[in-house]
Amino acid sequence: MKAASVRQRDFCKKVGSGVYTPQVIVNGEVTRGGTSAKVREEIAREPEVLVKLDRPRRDRKSGKVVVSFDVKGKVKDCTATVAITERGLKSEPDAGECKGMKIEHGNTVRAFAEKKLGREGSYDVELRCS
């Protein structure tokens, strides 16, 4: 697919690597050789950013859920993605092709937000959660 080629080419240009196949990129690093041991080693590498989450709280005034977390490590040029998911939801559409059907859902993303990071420290993200 063209988009896959473009993504690979852009990545290789960024890191100064040649474009070849097969090629394995683990967390933004080109792994030479692509052997099992090498890929495993790359995946198991300690994370460069440590995240410490607090239990979220609901702001009484706004009704929003506030998620607080600390980040430590190489956070420059990074974005934090925060999501709350819910399991076990069911619905029964009253119109359309699924009218009258019982549909079970899994891992519904109920709230989602992103926050640009620039430095280590504590961050709060507000989520509107129904």
Add this chain to the structure above:
Amino acid sequence: MDNSSLIVYIRTNDKYAIKGAEWMDLDSESLNSSAPFALVETVIDVSSPDAESWTKVLDSAENATREGAQCLLVTHLLGDGAELESPAQRPKELSAETPFAVFVNSEPSPTEGLVRMIGSAFEKPCPTFVEVECEIKGLKGDRLYASFRLGHFEGRHELALWLVKKQMTLTTQGEEMMLKNVVVGATRTTARGERDGRKTMSIPKGMSAAGMALIAILLDGDSHVPFAVKRKDLGEL
């Protein structure tokens, strides 16, 4: 917040790496579980005669996930119909419609939902639930009747259905090679939330249905980034 989970993950702005992640089940006493989390992308060219090398690469990445590594594994297949100069360059066992793509980590695991969620959020946030079901409705001659059911999501997307031979032997340049997860049939359809439908697919002539799996992939309509994958082994039916 019963039955809910919270995840925070840190990725680079260029979207090539996940630097760290932590998540928790909000309805359990244990607050945190943390682990290294990696984004693994493999790029292979199915038009290359060097099938052995790309098979090894796929195996390496798959094995790593089976051994418990927490990672989102995305495989980009190059050399599809849009890119090949000549169909003759393509191994004949691969369908002309062989799409790019994806997969692995579609095995059920405790982190499946997490992986799926990160997948959905990776390129383009999709703050709605996405689920895909598929099954083989019947097998008549070389025809497969696949049905799918979609959960709630907004907008119009694409559903790709792949028929995959989990293992097959390919003869290239006089050498026999064992390949895994070869796409032998594919079809696409427009997908809307909370709809179901059916598609008909063909099994390549002379090929046994044994050891095949049907993979349904829900793709973002614009970027074609996958956000839900469901696999059904034909052997289960």
